[in-house]
Amino acid sequence: MVVDTSATEFETQDLLLNVGPQHPSTHGVFRMVLEIDGELVKDLVPYIGYLHRGAEKLCENNDFRQGIGYMDRTEYLAAHNAELSYVMAVEALAEIEVPERAQWIRMILCELNRISSHFMFLGAFGVDVGVFGTPFIYGWRERERIIDLFEEISGDRMMFAYFRAGGLAWEVPLNFPERVREVLESARQGVKDFDGLLTQNEIFIARTKNVGVITADDAIEMGMSGPTIRASGVPLDLRKTEPYLQYDQISFETITADGGDVFDRYLVRLQEISQSIDLIEQCLERLEDGPIMPEKMPRMLRLPEGEVYIRTEAPRGEYGIYMVSKGGNKPHRLKVRSACLSNLQALKQMCVGQYVADAIIVLGSIDIVLSEVDR
Amino acid sequence: MSTDDNAAGTAEEAQVEVVDTFDDTIWDTVNRTLRAVDVRPERSALDLIIHIPHADIIRGLRMLKQDADLQFNYLRCLTAVDNESEGIDVVYQLYSVPKNINLTVKTTLPNENKVIETATTVWKAANWLERETAEMFGVSFSGHPDPRPLLMPEDIDMSDTYPLLKSHPFAEIDVLQGEILGHDRDAEGEG
Numbered sequence: 001m002v003v004d005t006s007a008t009e010f011e012t013q014d015l016l017l018n019v020g021p022q023h024p025s026t027h028g029v030f031r032m033v034l035e036i037d038g039e040l041v042k043d044l045v046p047y048i049g050y051l052h053r054g055a056e057k058l059c060e061n062n063d064f065r066q067g068i069g070y071m072d073r074t075e076y077l078a079a080h081n082a083e084l085s086y087v088m089a090v091e092a093l094a095e096i097e098v099p100e101r102a103q104w105i106r107m108i109l110c111e112l113n114r115i116s117s118h119f120m121f122l123g124a125f126g127v128d129v130g131v132f133g134t135p136f137i138y139g140w141r142e143r144e145r146i147i148d149l150f151e152e153i154s155g156d157r158m159m160f161a162y163f164r165a166g167g168l169a170w171e172v173p174l175n176f177p178e179r180v181r182e183v184l185e186s187a188r189q190g191v192k193d194f195d196g197l198l199t200q201n202e203i204f205i206a207r208t209k210n211v212g213v214i215t216a217d218d219a220i221e222m223g224m225s226g227p228t229i230r231a232s233g234v235p236l237d238l239r240k241t242e243p244y245l246q247y248d249q250i251s252f253e254t255i256t257a258d259g260g261d262v263f264d265r266y267l268v269r270l271q272e273i274s275q276s277i278d279l280i281e282q283c284l285e286r287l288e289d290g291p292i293m294p295e296k297m298p299r300m301l302r303l304p305e306g307e308v309y310i311r312t313e314a315p316r317g318e319y320g321i322y323m324v325s326k327g328g329n330k331p332h333r334l335k336v337r338s339a340c341l342s343n344l345q346a347l348k349q350m351c352v353g354q355y356v357a358d359a360i361i362v363l364g365s366i367d368i369v370l371s372e373v374d375r
Numbered sequence: 376m377s378t379d380d381n382a383a384g385t386a387e388e389a390q391v392e393v394v395d396t397f398d399d400t401i402w403d404t405v406n407r408t409l410r411a412v413d414v415r416p417e418r419s420a421l422d423l424i425i426h427i428p429h430a431d432i433i434r435g436l437r438m439l440k441q442d443a444d445l446q447f448n449y450l451r452c453l454t455a456v457d458n459e460s461e462g463i464d465v466v467y468q469l470y471s472v473p474k475n476i477n478l479t480v481k482t483t484l485p486n487e488n489k490v491i492e493t494a495t496t497v498w499k500a501a502n503w504l505e506r507e508t509a510e511m512f513g514v515s516f517s518g519h520p521d522p523r524p525l526l527m528p529e530d531i532d533m534s535d536t537y538p539l540l541k542s543h544p545f546a547e548i549d550v551l552q553g554e555i556l557g558h559d560r561d562a563e564g565e566g
Contacts, residue, residue: 049526057538061545092420220472223450223500234472241475308420309452309468309479322466324456337452337468345503374526 014042017356021050025128025360028370032347032363039355044348048341051374059334064090064165064301067334072159074336075372077120080106080113080150081314082372083163088244089310089323090165093303101290102167103245108180108283109153109162110312111276115187116146117315118269118276121367122194125266128364129207135197142190145183152179165301167293177284184277191273199270208263212350212362215260222349223342226317227268228366232260238313250282262358262365269367302329309337316340316367336375340368397423401445401476408442409435422468424479429465432482433492439469439478440497446471447478453494453504455512457541462486463512467494484514493519511539 020031029050035043055074059067068083075082084106091098098106123139126132147157153172154162162169173179198204214224219232229236237254239247255271257264303325311320317339324333343366351359395416397403400423402416412431417424427435439447451468458464467480484491493516494501505516506525510533516522527533536543 049524049528052526054538057543057545060539095420220449221499223498236472242477306420307424309422309477311451318451320452320468322452322454322468333454333456335452335454341503342500345500 012037019360021047026363027124027368030363030368030370030373032359034351034356034359036356039357041351041354041356041359044351044359046344046347048344048370048373051370053375055375056334056336060331063329064303064331067331068163069159069161071336072161073371074338074375075314075316075319075369076158077369078113078117078315078319079158079160080109080163081312082319083160084110085310085312085314085319085321087163087165088312089308089321090301090303092308092310093306093323093325094165094301096166096297097294098167099291099294100246101288102292104283104287105168105172105176105292106163107245107247108280108287109150111280111283112146112149112180112183114315115273115276116143118273119143119146119187119190121269121315122198122266125361125364125367126198128361129204131198131201131204135194138190138193138197142187145186149179149183164293166297167291171292177287180280180284184280187273188277191270191277194270199267205263207358207361208266208365209261210259211262211354211358212365213259213261214346214350218349219260219346222346224317224346225339225342226313226315227272228265228317228343228346230254230256231264231268233258238311238318242311244312246283246286249286250279252279262361265365265367300329302327303331311337314339316369316372317343319372336372338372338375340366340370340373344368344373401478404442404444405439405478408438408445412438419479422477422479424481426481426483429482429484429491432465432480433494433497436467436469436480436494436497439480444474445476445478446473448472448498450494450498450500450504451477453501453508455508455514455539457512457539458483459541460486463489463514465491465508465514489514490517491515492517495520511537513537513540 015036017034017036019034020026021029031047033045034041055070059070067086071082071086072079119139119142123136126135150160151157154160214232216232216234219229219234225236233256235254235256240254252275255268255275257268305325305327307324309320309322311318318337319339320337322335323331326332347363347366350362397416402423405425406414412435413428415426439445447469449470449472451470453467456464456466463484464481465484469478469480491514493505502521503525505519508514509516510524510527
């Protein structure tokens with residue numbers, strides 16, 4: 001029987017639906033108000049700021065060494081990458097040469113952190129899509145092995161504070177290369193597990209293909225970065241476009257996809273894990289004995305006047321530090337450029353016209369960390 | 376012949392020391408693009424910085440975006456710096472995806488009148504970044520499509536001071552270790 005709905009006299013009304021800030025699928029304290037017509041999203045208003053702690057103001061009132069700890073707390077799933085931007089900004093202003101060994105170790109740790117962060121994404125994203133349990137535990141299992149290694153090196157599982165302006169806080173343990181290879185071996189198996197579980201999964205593909213599409217031009221216009229923009233076909237990877245550390249010494253290709261949908265964002269991240277494994281193996285081959293700090297480092301850093309905008313490729317995209325020094329031992333101004341904040345701006349564009357259930361997986365596919373968004 | 380070359384080389388070096396011509400940067404192209412605007416170059420540790428008067432800022436940014444040799448189509452970051460008595464700098468970090476070049480654009484606003492035209496008409500990415508700058512520094516972006524606060528609570532009164540201004544007070548942190556804790560413990564014992 002076909003019902004002619006246009007002839008009915010019922011008035012329809014759009015419904016406002018509040019999601020969050022205390023909701024598991026918002027990955028933290030994120031709130032959005034959806035205007036829905038049946039199951040379709042007509043409008044979306046995001047609210048952020050629930051985790052704003054004034055990290056920038058705190059950094060401006062603490063000296064250059066103390067700031068490292070605050071960086072961990074802005075981006076807690078990839079703290080090594082966050083610290084890297086900060087110490088590189090200090091090094092650029094103070095014109096400190098970092099010893100080569102310290103640079104290679106930094107690269108290994110940052111890539112390991114990328115792997116752990118992406119595994120965390122794969123696990124949480126599986127739950128968003130509705131594959132409860134298995135991928136979540138797989139993701140946590142792989143991440144846990146990497147976190148254990150970080151704990152052996154820095155003494156902390158998440159808030160490492162291991163990088164210093166000039167190099168590293170202390171030498172890595174003697175069995176570092178063997179331990180890294182061990183972790184990589186299991187991560188390689190983890191990629192295979194996820195690949196078999198999700199990539200060819202018919203239901204998973206049906207849920208994610210052609211959902212939350214954003215075109216390359218829009219992604220550039222919105223200032224997106226990281227796997228989210230690469231999934232739209234823009235080869236924007238700071239490791240390749242503006243190499244820092246020793247990234248110009250090793251060979252790798254920027255991974256892109258051209259669909260710009262949720263599935264491609266998943267696929268780019270999965271492939272980036274394999275890429276990072278490959279990168280770390282190249283780094284381990286080049287790792288040689290040597291100093292990890294420059295010979296003459298003052299106990300208290302005092303920077304000359306100047307300013308610099310340092311950006312590095314963190315797992316979620318461009319993590320930038322804009323630092324202005326007016327002399328003295330504290331930055332005059334420190335701005336953290338959050339990759340998630342800019343990616344999250346595009347959420348409305350990606351969600352309008354989709355189903356409510358799809359809005360959740362679109363949000364999941366951006367892979368937000370609210371402490372980085374709010375700082 | 377070789378001595379002439381050397382002489383020419385040293386003469387050039389001496390000239391560079393006196394007047395920085397920014398030959399190794401994109402300054403020439405930028406200056407040609409912005410010939411209608413009063414611009415001043417400066418070096419930072421990484422990128423070239425240009426200063427544009429605040430009245431011309433959006434016109435200048437749009438020219439930088441549309442120029443075929445520059446194509447600054449990507450806004451990396453937008454923020455402000457409080458220089459206290461010298462006013463507030465609004466800072467734009469630009470990037471060109473097709474050309475792979477970077478540029479920092481700065482403009483200074485006087486403390487009495489912290490109003491600037493919005494950059495959301497040039498890049499949509501400026502939207503949230505400007506909302507954050509507005510609530511943190513009290514800079515108002517005229518023509519902004521959505522001028523609500525971003526990170527701060529909606530009901531907070533920010534009419535007199537803004538958190539990231541240098542004049543805004545910063546709470547002293549209680550150090551709960553070492554001598555201070557020992558001192559407190561003694562005081563409690565006496566009480």
